[in-house]
C-alpha cells in the first residue's frame with residue numbers, strides 16, 4: 087500500500103498507509119492526523135483540508151483544478167505555490183512516499 | 194447471493210413493498226430506513242418500480258460516481274427523458290459534467306468561505322437580537338419564532354432580495370422539494386399553489402429587482418463577463434432561492450428539536466460553545482434535513498451483487514446512510530461530540546451542497562447566540578413534523594427557555 091507522510095508545523099512526521107483511490111484528506115482522517123479539519127467532507131467547499139506539497143513531489147500530482155483553485159483562495163494559512171486541497175489529491179501507487187506539510191491553522 | 198441477469202426483474206433481488214413517501218413514514222422514517230439497510234445494498238422498491246439505497250457505503254459511492262449515476266434525467270422520481278419536467282431543469286442540480294461545471298464554478302465563487310466570512314457580522318447581530326427577544330418571552334415556538342424567522346431575513350438579505358412577503362420563499366421551497374417526489378397528496382397540494390408562487394419568485398430573480406451589492410447581483414456579474422448567459426444567471430438566483438431557505442429552516446429546526454429533546458446535550462453545548470459547529474454536523478447526520486435524492490443509471494451496473502439496468506431510477510436515502518450502523522457507532526444516538534464530518538447530509542461529490550458554508554454559518558450564529566443567553570431549553574409539548582417529499586423538518590416545536 088502507498089504510504090503518505092504528514093509533517094506538522096513543528097516538524098513531527100506521521101507516516102500512514104493509504105489505500106489507492108481514497109483522497110489524501112481521507113487518509114489523514116482515517117489516521118486521526120490533527121491539523122486537517124475537512125469540514126465539508128471532501129466536496130472542495132470549505133478549504134479546511136489545506137496542505138503544502140513539497141516541490142520534490144508536486145510534479146507527481148495532477149494540476150490544480152478550477153474549483154480547487156477558487157477554494158485555495160479561501161485558506162486561513164497563507165496560500166503558496168505548494169498549496170493543495172488534500173481532498174482533491176487521489177492516492178495512487180505512483181504517489182507512494184508522498185510528503186505533505188500541514189499548515190499552522192485551518193479555520 | 195444469486196444474481197439475476199435481467200434489469201432488476203429477477204426474483205432474487207432484495208425487495209421492499211413499502212411506500213417510502215407514505216405520510217406516516219415521512220413523519221418517522223427511521224424504522225423503514227433500517228428495513229431498507231438490512232434488506233441489502235440496493236433494494237427494489239416495488240411500490241414505485243425503482244431502486245432504493247440506504248447503506249452509507251453505497252450511497253456515498255453513488256454520489257461520487259456521476260458517470261454511472263447521472264443527475265440530468267432529474268434528481269426527483271420523474272425521468273426527464275420520458276416526462277416533461279414541471280419547470281425548466283436547474284443548470285446546476287439537474288446537469289452532469291461538463292455542462293454542470295460552468296455554473297458550479299460561478300456558484301463556488303459566490304458562496305466561497307471568503308465570501309461567506311463577509312456575512313458573519315450581520316448574521317451574528319440579527320441572531321443576538323432575535324434570541325434576546327425570545328429569551329425575554331420565555332416560551333415560544335422554535336420554528337415559527339426562530340428557525341423560520343432567522344434564515345428568512347438573513348439569506349434573502351444577503352442575496353439582495355427586497356423585503357416583504359418573504360413567506361413566499363417558504364412556500365416555494367416546499368413546492369420544489371415536494372415536486373421531487375411522487376404524485377401524492379403533498380405533491381398535488383404543492384402544484385395547486387405553484388402558479389401563484391412561481392410568478393412571485395420569477396419576478397424576484399430579475400436583475401433589476403436585486404440590490405446591487407448582494408450575492409444575486411454578483412451572479413449577474415458573471416453574465417456580464419460572458420461566463421454564463423443572462424437567462425442562466427436568473428436561473429441560478431432561482432436555484433439559491435429554492436435550495437437555500439427551507440433547507441436551513443429545517444436544519445436549524447432539527448438542531449433545536451434534538452437539543453431540546455436531549456437536555457444533557459444542550460447542557461454540554463451551553464457549557465462548551467466551541468462544540469457549536471460540530472453540533473450542527475451531528476444534527477445533519479442524525480436528522481438529515483434533505484432526506485433523499487434520485488439518480489438515473491447511465492449503464493448496467495452491479496451493486497453488491499445486485500444487477501441494476503440502464504436508465505433506472507435509484508433513490509438515495511441520505512438520512513438512512515447517515516444512521517447506518519456499518520458506518521456510525523451508536524448511529525441512533527444524538528451526540529454532539531462525535532466526529533460527524535463525512536456524513537452525506539450535504540450530499541458528496543460534484544453536486545455536494547454548494548451552499549453548505551452559508552448553512553453552517555447560519556446554524557452556528559443561532560446556536561451560539563442561544564448558548565450565550567439560555568440556561569435551560571426544554572420542550573413544552575410534542576413537536577409537529579412538517580411533511581415534505583424530500584425534506585425532514587418540524588412545523589412547530591414548542592419550547593421554554595430560562596435565562597442564563
Ligand code: HEM
Nearest residue numbers: 285286436437440441444483538539540544546547548552
Ligand atoms: C442545512 C441546509 C442544507 C442542506 C441539508 C442541503 C443539502 C443539499 C444536498 C444533499 C445537496 C446535493 C444534491 C444532489 O446531490 O443531487 C445540495 C445541493 C445544493 N445545495 Fe444545498 N443544502 C442546504 C443548504 C443550502 C443553501 C443555504 C444553499 C444556497 C446558498 C444551497 C444550495 C444548493 C445548491 C445550489 C445545490 C446544487 C449543487 C449542484 O448540483 O452542484 N443549499 N444541498
Ligand code: FES
Nearest residue numbers: 128130133135173
Ligand atoms: S475537505 Fe473541504 S475542501 Fe477539502
